[in-house]
Each structure stands twice: as structure tokens, then as C-alpha cells.
Amino acid sequence: xxxxxxxxxxxxxxxxxxxxxxxxxxxxxxxxxxxxxxxxxxxxxxxxxxxxxxxxxxxxxxxxxxxxxxxxxxxxxxxxxxxxxxxxxxxxxxxxxxxxxxxxxxxxxxxxxxxxxxxxxxxxxxxxxxxxxxxxxxxxxxxxxxxxxxxxxxxxxxxxxxxxxxxxxxxxxxxxxxxxxxxxxxxxxxxxxxxxxxxxxxxxxxxxxxxxxxxxxxxxxxxxxxxxxxxxxxxxxxxxxxxxxxxxxxxxxxxxxxxxxxxxxxxxxxxxxxxxxxxxxxxxxxxxxxxxxxxxxxxxxxxxxxxxxxxxxxxxxxxx
Numbered sequence: 349x350x351x352x353x354x355x356x357x358x359x360x361x362x363x364x365x366x367x368x369x370x371x372x373x374x375x376x377x378x379x380x381x382x383x384x385x386x387x388x389x390x391x392x393x394x395x396x397x398x399x400x401x402x403x404x405x406x407x408x409x410x411x412x413x414x415x416x417x418x419x420x421x422x423x424x425x426x427x428x429x430x431x432x433x434x435x436x437x438x439x440x441x442x443x444x445x446x447x448x449x450x451x452x453x454x455x456x457x458x459x460x461x462x463x464x465x466x467x468x469x470x471x472x473x474x475x476x477x478x479x480x481x482x483x484x485x486x487x488x489x490x491x492x493x494x495x496x497x498x499x500x501x502x503x504x505x506x507x508x509x510x511x512x513x514x515x516x517x518x519x520x521x522x523x524x525x526x527x528x529x530x531x532x533x534x535x536x537x538x539x540x541x542x543x544x545x546x547x548x549x550x551x552x553x554x555x556x557x558x559x560x561x562x563x564x565x566x567x568x569x570x571x572x573x574x575x576x577x578x579x580x581x582x583x584x585x586x587x588x589x590x591x592x593x594x595x596x597x598x599x600x601x602x603x604x605x606x607x608x609x610x611x612x613x614x615x616x617x618x619x620x621x622x623x624x625x626x627x628x629x630x631x632x633x634x635x636x637x638x639x640x641x642x643x644x645x646x647x648x649x650x651x652x653x654x655x656x657x658x659x660x661x662x663x664x665x666x667x668x
Contacts, residue, residue, distance in 0.1 A: 381415040382478075386516045388504050390473040392463070392483065395521035399469035400495055403488040405522070406459035407473065407481040408452060413503070419480060424457065429599035431606070431619060443608040445499035448482050450593040450607055453565045459484070476504055483522060487591050494527040494589065531588035537612050539586060541571070541594050543579035546619045558597035559616060563590050570597065573616075 392405045411419040411432075421432055428451055435441060451457075460481075463471035481504065485497035500523065505516045541559045556574030560567045561583055571581045586592065594614040599605045603618040 380514075382417075382505055382514045383516075384415050384478075386505070386514075387475050388478055389517045390461075390476050390502075390504055391517075391519040392471045392473070393465070393469050393519075393521055394495070394497070395523050398495070399467070400488065400490050401465050401467050401469065402490065403465045403469075403471070403485060403495060403497075404462055405465070405471040405473075405483060405485045405497070406462050407476070407483050407502075408448070408457065409460045409477065409479045410448065410482055410501070411480040412477070413479055417503075422479075429603065429605050431604035431621075439608070441501050442499075443606050445482055445501050446593075446609050447605065447607045449484060449499040450562060450595040452482070452484070453591075453593055454560065454562050454567060454595050456565060478504055483520075485522070485524075487589075489529050492529050494529050496525050496527065496591070498523040498525075527589070529589070534588055535584075536586045536588050536590075536592070538582045538584045539592060539594075539612055539614065540580060540582045541573065541614045541616065543573040544615060544617045546617055549620065552602070554600045557600065557616070557618070559614075560595045560597050562593045562595060563587075 390407070394400060394403075409422055410425055411421045413419045425448070428448075430444070430447055432444070435444065461473050461476055463473045465471045481502050483497075483500045483502055485495075488495045502518075502520055504518050505514050506518055507513065508515050539561070541561075543557060543559070545553060556572045559571050559573055559581065561569040561571075563586075569583065571583075573579045573581060593609075594607060594616065596605050596607070596616050596618075600618065602621050604621055606617045606619070608615045608617075
């Protein structure tokens with residue numbers, strides 16, 4: 349690390365300490381402030397060796413950011429009862445992406461940018477605005493195989509973890525799974541939804557919540573989860589070759605929602621929004637990755653209004 353970078357980081361630490369005393373803003377560590385005049389570009393490719401042309405990727409701007417990576421959630425996502433703070437590990441990043449994915453599909457939220465992969469399997473978005481984005485792609489069939497890209501969070505620009513320099517021309521690889529076309533089994537295995545409660549007063553817990561099953565962007569079923577059914581339900585007889593997601597229809601007041609998916613199980617977690625005692629210091633963000641193989645910048649919240657804590661997902665300069 350150069351002496352210049354060390355000096356800058358010392359200054360940032362001092363600024364953070366002052367801000368914590370006066371409740372000003374949140375500060376993130378970086379080699380230097382980003383150049384706000386630099387144009388930003390984004391390329392996306394599948395993470396494997398497959399070079400699939402014609403696959404459409406979409407990105408949704410979730411938050412804007414300034415030159416010190418202070419983030420503000422976009423107004424179109426403020427109405428959702430999603431807690432954008434406290435992202436501490438890779439699972440949190442994936443859960444945030446999966447939660448946003450369900451509501452975006454249900455509500456037909458328009459993407460900010462779209463791009464098709466070329467003959468080399470690269471989707472070139474061209475110039476984009478700076479910010480934190482959700483990356484999605486519809487199920488895509490090509491030469492007898494269906495490609496299903498994972499939802500992921502990313503930031504533009506980002507920092508090269510080796511040089512600690514800002515990267516303005518961002519290239520990322522998207523994780524994905526594949527299925528045979530037509531499906532080997534005409535029906536999907538049962539999809540289960542489980543409801544969990546966290547950090548809340550069970551006395552004020554609602555008697556039930558409504559889980560919605562989304563297929564290809566439309567609500568195809570709703571089920572009430574409550575104490576009587578153990579806060580869980582299994583959908584069976586679902587058509588294979590479709591994309592399914594789950595949302596919570598009406599999040600109870602005083603709760604935030606997070607929805608994760610793993611091995612045919614959707615987990616809806618409602619966390620009580622209990623404010624911390626006065627004078628409680630903000631937690632430090634541990635050194636974690638927002639997704640596999642992706643550099644990061646730790647962001648530390650130190651108060652302020654209009655800004656929401658985010659840990660910026662930073663993507664490597666070159667394709668893996």
C-alpha cells in the first residue's frame with residue numbers, strides 16, 4: 349500500500365470519528381474519492397464457459413451514490429418494507445437480491461437498462477448511471493438448454509481490490525443454473541414457503557400473513573400462513589420450465605421483510621423494527637463479500653438522514 353493511500357485512509361478515519369460525534373453522514377473506505385466526471389460502462393457475461401447469444405439481462409437501480417459511496421435508496425423502492433441496512437455477509441446480499449426480485453416481478457417494475465448477449469455471450473449495457481443495481485435475467489432457452497441466471501447485487505463504479513483504484517468500466521460474471529428443454533420431469537418438486545419471525549414482540553405478532561406465489565411475473569396463488577398450519581405451506585403440481593418466486597402480500601406494520609430461496613424452499617422472515625436504545629453506536633461492517641469472487645468496500649454508518657446504509661458490491665475488472 350502506498351504512503352499516499354495510507355495518508356488518505358488516516359484522514360478518512362479521522363473524518364469518520366468527527367462525523368460519529370456530530371451525527372453527520374456515513375463514510376466508506378476507498379483509496380480516494382471517485383471521479384464524478386468519468387463515464388461508466390457495464391458488461392455482463394455468464395460465469396461458465398457457455399457463450400449464449402441473445403440472452404437479455406436487466407438491471408434495476410436500487411440506490412444512487414456520491415463520490416464517497418454514500419448511498420440513497422431510489423424512491424421506487426422506498427414503499428417496500430425492506431430493510432436495506434445491516435448487510436453483513438454474502439447470504440444477506442443474496443437475500444436482498446431475491447427479495448427485490450419477487451416484488452419487481454410481481455409489480456412489473458421496469459428495468460433501468462437492458463442488454464442482449466452477443467455472439468461471445470457478453471451483454472454490453474454501454475454507459476450507465478452510478479449506483480447500486482439489481483441484476484436479473486429471464487429464463488432463456490438456447491439449443492436445448494434453459495439458462496436461469498441468479499439474481500445479484502452490483503455497484504457501478506467499483507474498486508479493484510488489487511490496486512485499490514476505482515474501476516469505471518465494469519465487467520462482471522453472472523452465476524446461473526441450467527435445465528434440459530423440454531424438462532425431464534413435467535412437474536416441479538414441491539415448493540415450500542416457511543414464515544419466520546425475528547426480533548419482535550410475539551404479543552403484537554399478527555395472526556397470519558399472506559404469501560403470494562409468482563409465476564412468470566403473475567400471482568398464481570395466495571395462501572395464509574398462521575399458527576394453525578405451522579407458518580408453512582407446500583405448493584405441488586406446478587408446471588416445470590417456469591420461473592417461480594414468492595412475496596409477502598402485506599407486510600405487517602412495524603416489520604421489515606426478507607425473502608430467501610434455497611433447495612425448493614422460500615423463507616419469509618419478518619424482523620421487528622425495534623429502535624436501538626439511545627446512544628447505541630452503529631455496528632461495524634465485517635469484511636465479507638456481497639457475492640462469490642467479488643471485491644467490496646466496507647461502509648460504516650454514522651448517522652444522518654436521507655442516506656441508507658449499504659455495503660457496495662464491487663465487481664472485478666476482468667471476467668473470471
